[in-house]
Amino acid sequence: MAVDGISFQINKGECLGLVGESGCGKSTTAKMITRLEAADEGGIFLNGKEITQAGNKELRAIYRDIQMIFQMPVDSFNPRIRLGESIMESMINQGMKRHRAKARAQECLAVCGLPKEFADRYPHQVSGGECQRASIARAIANQPSLLICDEATSALDVTIQAQILKLIRQFQNEMGMTCLLICHDLALVQEVCDRVLVMSNGRIVEEGTPDEIIMNPREEYTKRLIDSVL
Amino acid sequence: MEIGLEKSVTVRKSKTRKDQTKLKLYVFSALVVVLLVIAAFASQLVPYDPYQQDLGKALQAPNSNYLLGTDRYGRDLLSRVIMGAQATIFSSLLLVCIISVIGTGVGLFCGYKGGKIDSLIMRISDVFLAFPGMVFAIAVAGVLGGGIMNAVLALACISWPKFARLARGQVLSVKNMPYISASKLSGSRPAKIIFKHILPNIMGPILVTATLDIGTMMMELAGLSFLGLGAMPPIAEWGSMMSNGRSMLQTSPWVILAPGGAIFITVMVFNLLGDTVRDVLDPKFKK
Ligand SMILES: Nc1ncnc2c1ncn2[C@@H]1O[C@H](COP(=O)(O)OP(=O)(O)O)[C@@H](O)[C@H]1O
Ligand SMILES: [Mg+2]
Numbered sequence: 001m002a003v004d005g006i007s008f009q010i011n012k013g014e015c016l017g018l019v020g021e022s023g024c025g026k027s028t029t030a031k032m033i034t035r036l037e038a039a040d041e042g043g044i045f046l047n048g049k050e051i052t053q054a055g056n057k058e059l060r061a062i063y064r065d066i067q068m069i070f071q072m073p074v075d076s077f078n079p080r081i082r083l084g085e086s087i088m089e090s091m092i093n094q095g096m097k098r099h100r101a102k103a104r105a106q107e108c109l110a111v112c113g114l115p116k117e118f119a120d121r122y123p124h125q126v127s128g129g130e131c132q133r134a135s136i137a138r139a140i141a142n143q144p145s146l147l148i149c150d151e152a153t154s155a156l157d158v159t160i161q162a163q164i165l166k167l168i169r170q171f172q173n174e175m176g177m178t179c180l181l182i183c184h185d186l187a188l189v190q191e192v193c194d195r196v197l198v199m200s201n202g203r204i205v206e207e208g209t210p211d212e213i214i215m216n217p218r219e220e221y222t223k224r225l226i227d228s229v230l
Numbered sequence: 231m232e233i234g235l236e237k238s239v240t241v242r243k244s245k246t247r248k249d250q251t252k253l254k255l256y257v258f259s260a261l262v263v264v265l266l267v268i269a270a271f272a273s274q275l276v277p278y279d280p281y282q283q284d285l286g287k288a289l290q291a292p293n294s295n296y297l298l299g300t301d302r303y304g305r306d307l308l309s310r311v312i313m314g315a316q317a318t319i320f321s322s323l324l325l326v327c328i329i330s331v332i333g334t335g336v337g338l339f340c341g342y343k344g345g346k347i348d349s350l351i352m353r354i355s356d357v358f359l360a361f362p363g364m365v366f367a368i369a370v371a372g373v374l375g376g377g378i379m380n381a382v383l384a385l386a387c388i389s390w391p392k393f394a395r396l397a398r399g400q401v402l403s404v405k406n407m408p409y410i411s412a413s414k415l416s417g418s419r420p421a422k423i424i425f426k427h428i429l430p431n432i433m434g435p436i437l438v439t440a441t442l443d444i445g446t447m448m449m450e451l452a453g454l455s456f457l458g459l460g461a462m463p464p465i466a467e468w469g470s471m472m473s474n475g476r477s478m479l480q481t482s483p484w485v486i487l488a489p490g491g492a493i494f495i496t497v498m499v500f501n502l503l504g505d506t507v508r509d510v511l512d513p514k515f516k517k
Contacts, residue, residue: 076411081426092508093419138416
């Protein structure tokens with residue numbers, strides 16, 4: 001069992017961090033929230049509505065509200081489709097006209113700091129950081145209320161990491177987005193998050209503000225995690 | 231100094247090899263096109279009527295009038311070989327189209343759906359794969375009766391599982407890629423995910439196998455015809471032409487060599503094209 005008996009709540013407009021070592025079940029948690037993986041038991045609620053059993057049609061509606069950014073930016077785009085086309089997909093699925101979706105995609109790319117020519121590039125023609133910007137553009141295209149970033153910066157180098165995080169925080173402030181930031185780096189979490197969950201072996205072992213946790217870790221595991229970073 | 235030399239040599243080697251793959255692709259594609267044109271315009275290209283019998287001219291060795299000689303009914307073998315290209319090549323292409331489309335469809339469905347239905351269909355395909363293929367095809371063709379379409383059906387029955395397994399394996403390796411999850415999160419329906427995101431990414435190996443299978447299927451069709459379960463006489467078809475000539479191998483070898491050579495050349499051209507397509511689609515081969 002990858003994840004067992006976890007329970008937490010994200011408040012509107014909040015940025016919640018989820019930290020833990022590799023393999024402790026962070027991605028699994030994200031996949032269960034987005035229903036990409038089925039939970040054996042328990043419930044998932046979005047805005048007070050249970051989505052644990054939502055059918056395919058409901059799910060498609062829910063995905064307007066939940067979006068996710070993946071760890072491997074290049075792998076999160078179909079290698080045979082241009083970036084712009086991938087960004088437009090969600091809008092076209094909602095019945096938006098092609099030319100409007102295209103304009104919106106270019107707009108999103110611009111907001112994420114990419115010139116609109118990138119819409120015509122293939123994933124292998126851009127760098128990891130640029131690709132991650134494109135995937136943020138894809139995620140915010142429908143102005144979701146919850147954005148999940150599953151180690152969105154882990155595959156990038158330090159300066160790009162900071163830029164991407166800044167971008168995410170900017171959207172969070174501007175659009176009032178709620179954010180679940182999955183990360184194994186406590187230092188990054190400390191900068192951005194309002195609240196942090198520490199996860200170990202599929203369980204949540206500690207919860208609090210970043211400063212509380214870093215200054216006064218209660219659990220042995222958290223201490224080790226902090227030591228390994230600092 | 232020596233290291234530098236070695237380096238420059240390696241660079242040039244890889245460059246020439248790259249160019250050759252492109253060149254090979256063009257050459258073999260052109261040869262295949264030539265074969266297809268011959269097959270398509272066979273009735274215009276034949277020097278004599280391939281079905282006109284003239285016992286006075288039976289079993290002539292190749293000469294300036296009859297470039298490949300005549301068979302025991304006095305029919306021109308060159309005309310019959312050209313005419314036979316139509317039946318042989320088009321039935322092989324039809325067969326490969328049928329099995330690759332059906333096989334890929336089944337594989338996509340099973341790979342994407344998973345679960346019980348997947349296991350069930352895969353066990354069925356195991357059963358087909360466990361039979362000795364040709365024996366099963368002979369049985370099916372025997373039940374259906376002779377005729378080239380029945381031979382195609384018989385071989386289609388036993389050959390689709392190969393493509394189903396191939397496609398299913400490919401789907402399983404692509405299905406868990408993040409871009410599939412991303413597409414789900416974009417609200418795409420399963421059909422769109424399968425045909426827009428999965429199929430284009432698994433087409434390469436399927437295309438290669440299909441091209442290489444054209445030759446194999448041509449041989450198997452010819453084999454069935456040779457056994458009298460494919461094309462029916464007097465239809466010109468290479469397998470049945472070889473079958474008709476087999477009793478005269480020692481006295482008039484050209485009767486069997488003409489269609490045999492045609493099969494040999496055609497199968498080789500299609501196989502070479504298949505190999506080249508594989509090289510071109512190889513990820514290490516940069517455009
Ligand atoms: N599809 C799967 N089937 C079974 N176990 C899995 C699967 N995916 C991940 N796991 C296991 O679940 C655990 C948590 O994985 P994951 O959520 O990816 O960790 P993290 O994202 O925190 O690094 C790991 O021990 C992993 O081996
Ligand atoms: Mg992970």
